[in-house]
Amino acid sequence: MAESLAIGIDLGGTQVRAALVEGGTLLARAAEPTDAAGGPEAVLRQMTVLIARVAPEGREVRGIGICSPGPLDSETGTILNIPTLPGWDGLPLRGILAERTGLPVVLENDGIAAAFGEWRHGAGRGLRHLVYVTVSTGIGGGVVLDGRLLHGRRGMAGHVGHLPLAVDGPACACGAPGCFEALASGSALGAAARKAVRGQPESRLSGRDPEGLTARDVVAAAREGDALALRLLGLEARWLGLGFVGLLHLYSPEAIVMGGGVAEAFDLLETEIHATIRSRAMAAFRDVPVMKAGLGGNSGLIGAAALALDGSQGGPR
Amino acid sequence: MAESLAIGIDLGGTQVRAALVEGGTLLARAAEPTDAAGGPEAVLRQMTVLIARVAPEGREVRGIGICSPGPLDSETGTILNIPTLPGWDGLPLRGILAERTGLPVVLENDGIAAAFGEWRHGAGRGLRHLVYVTVSTGIGGGVVLDGRLLHGRRGMAGHVGHLPLAVDGPACACGAPGCFEALASGSALGAAARKAVRGQPESRLSGRDPEGLTARDVVAAAREGDALALRLLGLEARWLGLGFVGLLHLYSPEAIVMGGGVAEAFDLLETEIHATIRSRAMAAFRDVPVMKAGLGGNSGLIGAAALALDGSQGGPR
Known part of the structure; x- marks a missing residue:
């Protein structure tokens, strides 16, 4: 049919x-x-x-x-x-x-629509509880819990990018400091690269206009084995893991599904993401997997x- | 009937x-x-x-x-x-x-049972979306969204005390650093008092055994107008507000209901809690009230x- x-x-x-x-x-x-x-x-x-x-x-x-x-x-x-x-x-x-x-x-x-898409037709099929997180320019997401999409007041539940992770951290686009988005988005990764590349002439990242470096450049250089780019992705994965720990404790999903542009590098990030979750999450939450979204963009x-x-x-x- | x-x-x-x-x-x-x-x-x-x-x-x-x-x-x-x-x-x-x-x-x-109690018979009656937070020795809670109690995998949703707020903050009982609980619980307030009272002989808090100071002592001294105790409650309210901002962004409730021993001082905390929410939350979340629990213990x-x-x-x- x-x-x-x-x-x-x-x-x-x-x-x-x-x-x-x-x-x-x-x-x-x-x-x-x-x-x-x-x-x-x-x-x-x-x-x-x-x-x-x-x-x-x-x-x-x-x-x-x-x-x-x-x-x-x-x-x-x-x-x-x-x-x-x-x-x-x-x-x-x-x-x-x-x-x-x-x-x-x-x-x-x-973010909520994408969570629903991944739940019904993507990486989250068959689960009752999942958090979808898209990591690109910003960080957004949506949550399915107890077999239902979460909406909350005015349908605004799941603003996962604005989890406050570091109260004295860098300013977020929303105005507050230290949001998950300000620390772990693709934009944050690009900014970290532009800062880190100074005085690192041996890195492939130094070959380009240092002011124009983006997350995409970091991923490309990491795939070519560049040490600085790999280190930057390690830090990115750690920030992602720290944010995911907060989401695990607050929502208790069966899986976190990661989408967005930065998820293209999921294979380079997942080991450190899972290591961070194992070291920071409470015992009962440590074995929850993070998976790459199944429906891409x-x-x-x-x-x-x-x-x-x-x-x-x-x-x- | x-x-x-x-x-x-x-x-x-x-x-x-x-x-x-x-x-x-x-x-x-x-x-x-x-x-x-x-x-x-x-x-x-x-x-x-x-x-x-x-x-x-x-x-x-x-x-x-x-x-x-x-x-x-x-x-x-x-x-x-x-x-x-x-x-x-x-x-x-x-x-x-x-x-x-x-x-x-x-x-x-x-925490989940208390959220249900406050929803059905306490401060949250008539709401469709609320987060209950108990602030005492630790911080726990529970969440009602879209007219239903949230459970999540293994019924473990709503571990609000383990929202990571300051990734390099003080160690939490759970092992991770900088959890909401490690920064804003009654125990954290007591620890802050024991540290702050050194070299403050003019404070009422100095009259007692400085190693035995608890959150309860701070609240009592604040009610007598003690400047140090009031300052400590101001910082406590700020940490509470920062944690509540995270909960607003993630759950989008119509209200946060605060219970537990520290809520006995709610009248001394609420102004700074609301000021922190107004300064840190995204615009669409700033007017959500924090209320004292209606059923006490x-x-x-x-x-x-x-x-x-x-x-x-x-x-x-």
């Missing part, structure tokens, strides 16, 4: 992506650079164009799931504030898109589409 | 308490010093004696709820490890007590009894 079809939309600050989704598979996809300067109306037009591009012929689409950076209120389907999309505050995105398309629409935080798209098909998890609660 | 009756048991390292509970009210209570040296069999006998003492005449008791320090596995009703009660590891406490009493028994972590007893009456929240999940 064919599964039901839904359309997933991933609204990002740089790209809007849409896909026709069946289970864990993308049947069609389309994307455009986000017309952030055009404001909500321009981006809403982009969304309807992308939806038309991926819509199937002769088969019914049951709903649309949108995932977006937060904070947003998934209960009312309203954007609260997206730093990369000025002018959207208070926009009832769910209602507008439902009216324009005539389809049921779900709006969910991108599509966890959110697939999760949003899956949410559109699942009335019990999406929508008002 | 009379509510159903249940018996709550609070198993602690120093005391075993039992109460006959109707809604949020204790109709009868009994307690004994825990016979820890006698091992599980001696304490099980204490429990059955206490149960007989509080059992009503002529009215039916529907079940027994036990709360205990963890980690324990509330799914199987088994004690995993109680640091203050050696020899209990792996004990199937729920099954044993059910067999001996002929009543349905629920076993729950004390009975949150766990009342919650355990309430769980015994609520099949959907206790027992196997």
Whole structure:
């Protein structure tokens, strides 16, 4: 039997992506650079164009799931504030898109949608408790506990990037110091590399513009065996492990699923991540595995589409 | 209509308490010093004696709820490890007590049971999302989200005292450095007082044996206007606020309910707690209130009894 079809939309600050989704598979996809300067109306037009591009012929689409950076209120389907999309505050995105398309629409935080995607169709299939953490420019995530997606007040549970890890640590984009995101995101890894490369002419990282170094460069150099890059990834893995210890103690998942750009280096990070968990977590939490996400960059798209098909998890609660 | 009756048991390292509970009210209570040296069999006998003492005449008791320090596995009703009660590891406490009493028994972590008690009958009535935090010798807690008690793997969600707040901070009882508990518990406040009082002869705290100072002494001196004690409570409130910021970001509750011995000084702490939350939390979380627990030292007893009456929240999940 064919599964039901839904359309997933991933609204990002740089790209809007849409896909026709069946289970864990993308049947069609389309994307455009986000017309952030055009404001909500321009981006809403982009969304309807992308939806038309991926819509199937002769088969019914049951709903649309949108995932977006937060904070947003998934209960009312309203954007609260997206730093990369000025002018959207208070926009009832769910209602507008439902009216324009005539389809049921779900709006969910991108981390929560990705957690749902990994749970239903990715690395977390079959688990009852999992934490999904995406590590890229920032750190976000979502949580499934006791067989249900966690939402909390205004659907804002699972802001895992803003776990305070070092109260006197570096400033986070959110304004507070020492958040997990400020210490362990891809941006933090890039910043650590730019600082560490000074006076290290023997490192492959020194060959490039030191001010332009990114997490991606560190991973590439580490794959070539560069000692400095490997040391930086060791520190990165330690920060990740420390944050994951906090998540284990607070949520008690059966697994932590790691996605985002930095997860591309998961094979280089996992040993030190697990060593940090074994040395820092309470005994009963030490054997919980950290796993690489199974859906790559599509966890959110697939999760949003899956949410559109699942009335019990999406929508008002 | 009379509510159903249940018996709550609070198993602690120093005391075993039992109460006959109707809604949020204790109709009868009994307690004994825990016979820890006698091992599980001696304490099980204490429990059955206490149960007989509080059992009503002529009215039916529907079940027994036990709360205990963890980690324990509330799914199987088994004690995993109680640091203050050696020899209990792996004990199937729920099954044993059910067999001996002929009543349905629920076993729950004390922090989770107290969260349930405060939600159903205390400060959290009517909320859908709350975090309960008990601040005494250690820091424990429990979480209600989306109208349900969080359990997680092995029922171990909500170990809020082991939120890592300062990765290079003081050692926690759990072995890791810088846990919330190591920085903000009553024990940490007492230790801070013992350190701060040196060379402060003008403080009321100096009048006593400086090595015997406790959190209770600090609160008493602060109530008498002692400047050092007030400063120590200011720092305590700041650590509490920093930990609560982490809990807000991770769980997104509508309120944090604070219980435990240190909550007796809630009136002296709340201004600085809220100021810390306003300065450190992300904007969308800043207006979430911290409230004092409504059931005092009975949150766990009342919650355990309430769980015994609520099949959907206790027992196997």
